[in-house]
Amino acid sequence: MASVTPAMSPMRTRALGGLRSVANNAVSIVVFLAAWQVAAMLVNSPFFPAPHRIVNAFIRLARDGDTMGNSLWQHCWASLYRVLVGFAAGVVLGVPMGLLMGLMPRFYASTRSVLEPFRFIPPIAWIPLAIIFFSGLTRFAFLIFIGSFFPVFTSTLVGVARVEPIHRKVALVYGASKRYVLTHIVLPTVLPDILGGMRVGLGAAWLTIVAAELSGGTSVGLGRMMVNYAELLAIPEIVVGMILIGALGFAMNEVLLVAERRLFRWRWQVTL
Amino acid sequence: MDAGTAARGGDAKVRVDISHRYGNLLVYEKLDLGVRENEFVCICGPSGCGKTTLLDLFAGIMKPSSGHVLIDGVPADPKRQNISFVFQEASILPWLNVRDNVATGLRIKKRPAAEVARKVEETIALVGLQGFEGYYAHQLSGGMKQRVAIARAFATDADLILMDEPFVSLDQPTREKMQREVLDIWARRRRTVVFVTHNLEEAVFLGDRVVILSGKPTRIVADLEVKLPRPRDPVSEEFTRLRARCAAMLHAVHAEPRE
Numbered sequence A: 001m002a003s004v005t006p007a008m009s010p011m012r013t014r015a016l017g018g019l020r021s022v023a024n025n026a027v028s029i030v031v032f033l034a035a036w037q038v039a040a041m042l043v044n045s046p047f048f049p050a051p052h053r054i055v056n057a058f059i060r061l062a063r064d065g066d067t068m069g070n071s072l073w074q075h076c077w078a079s080l081y082r083v084l085v086g087f088a089a090g091v092v093l094g095v096p097m098g099l100l101m102g103l104m105p106r107f108y109a110s111t112r113s114v115l116e117p118f119r120f121i122p123p124i125a126w127i128p129l130a131i132i133f134f135s136g137l138t139r140f141a142f143l144i145f146i147g148s149f150f151p152v153f154t155s156t157l158v159g160v161a162r163v164e165p166i167h168r169k170v171a172l173v174y175g176a177s178k179r180y181v182l183t184h185i186v187l188p189t190v191l192p193d194i195l196g197g198m199r200v201g202l203g204a205a206w207l208t209i210v211a212a213e214l215s216g217g218t219s220v221g222l223g224r225m226m227v228n229y230a231e232l233l234a235i236p237e238i239v240v241g242m243i244l245i246g247a248l249g250f251a252m253n254e255v256l257l258v259a260e261r262r263l264f265r266w267r268w269q270v271t272l
Numbered sequence B: 001m002d003a004g005t006a007a008r009g010g011d012a013k014v015r016v017d018i019s020h021r022y023g024n025l026l027v028y029e030k031l032d033l034g035v036r037e038n039e040f041v042c043i044c045g046p047s048g049c050g051k052t053t054l055l056d057l058f059a060g061i062m063k064p065s066s067g068h069v070l071i072d073g074v075p076a077d078p079k080r081q082n083i084s085f086v087f088q089e090a091s092i093l094p095w096l097n098v099r100d101n102v103a104t105g106l107r108i109k110k111r112p113a114a115e116v117a118r119k120v121e122e123t124i125a126l127v128g129l130q131g132f133e134g135y136y137a138h139q140l141s142g143g144m145k146q147r148v149a150i151a152r153a154f155a156t157d158a159d160l161i162l163m164d165e166p167f168v169s170l171d172q173p174t175r176e177k178m179q180r181e182v183l184d185i186w187a188r189r190r191r192t193v194v195f196v197t198h199n200l201e202e203a204v205f206l207g208d209r210v211v212i213l214s215g216k217p218t219r220i221v222a223d224l225e226v227k228l229p230r231p232r233d234p235v236s237e238e239f240t241r242l243r244a245r246c247a248a249m250l251h252a253v254h255a256e257p258r259e
């Protein structure tokens, strides 16, 4: 491939930049932990645990499980599974709905007074109804679906408006069908917005899962675990739960970011 | 005989007889224009008079407010007719690299992969973009992007080639090369070409006919047949006289009072 040589150098620069960014982040983590340690020493109170106490609590939880005999992994997996199911439902419905409404602006314009107000009802406000109508996985999946649907739907809808008329003309002039225009012109244009909406939706999903688990109806899940330890005033265990939620959300977000960078090389490089 | 009248007969490849408006803006009121099979027609006219609109109508990607556009006697429909179009605006698809951009038309027409590969390689070489096959739009210069669009239009072997100021962003030698290529494709493969340009020298150099349009509501001011033998010599006396005549008519159009 003749094009490899000139295209290589920006890629290599990017790899180096990635390495440097990993190193910088490692330094940031160390600085954060040091600041925490110093603050804990200054405050010197059992209600402000130093980092090593969190680590110890983590090891205890990971090795022995919690007071009810549920392992840390059960808690993580329960929350993660609920998030994945609800989030998947949000994406599976949000993307086609966004495309449909985006491509039929008149339909959207005449239904938005019904649709849009739902966006302003926070997922947490659905918890009472969810408690009545659903139980188990469906309850959590439903709440997460509510939380992740609108970010995905709205950004897809907005993305459709970004399709350039000239790109549509290019396809049409060579005899493209509507279906081709949808899959080869609209989708590639909207995909970055969809991924962006998914990242926002994922944030909303994690926000919702913890609140939903706090409201009861389950014995596992990171939110549940934290409430259990709150009743025992066991602060380090609560913080372990917080950190795990942050880390899991961060990891999923990174997966989406990597996908974005892979998929949108044509776009990513522009923003550099 | 007036060239327009000649094309009004049954031998017209493309026949437009339309009125067109965008909302309240009347662009064409009863425009009647024919292009014969294997004819090279250049269209000139003031900015905003509707040249791009006319090509969109020719291509069947826009419907006129009234009247009809016939290609080979049937309504223009890019699904049935083999049309290609070099757009005035940048039209390269930013999520595809150069190779896939050039292949777009062929892929839509579901040509076999081997033919697509061959045609793409051929036309990329024709526009001098070898070595840039893997590049994306944002890595190309303006003129390179335009050459991608030209390659895409040439790759499909269309019967009707529509070009909307295709060479404005190219340097002089590249522009001349592209002009020769268009003439070559037109002559060798017997294609019909409609070519919009603001450059009268280009119009007289390329066209069998030069059609000059007025300001809105747009009508045909002149429809001149260029009888000079090819290759044409832009400094010959006849050439310069014809060009000056076109220039004078365009100036007259600009001097017209506007509604």
Ligand SMILES: Nc1ncnc2c1ncn2[C@@H]1O[C@H](COP(=O)(O)OP(=O)(O)OP(=O)(O)O)[C@@H](O)[C@H]1O
Binding pocket: B022, B025, B027, B045, B046, B047, B048, B049, B050, B051, B052, B053, B054, B088
């Ligand atoms: N989609 C549209 N909606 C409304 N008005 C339009 C639209 N497209 C073009 N017009 C108007 O129609 C007229 C003709 O436009 P067109 O693009 O065909 O001009 P043109 O002859 O190609 O001009 P130029 O030489 O500057 O490219 C212009 O006045 C323009 O404002």
Ligand SMILES: [Mg+2]
Binding pocket: B051, B052, B053, B088, B164
């Ligand atoms: Mg134009």
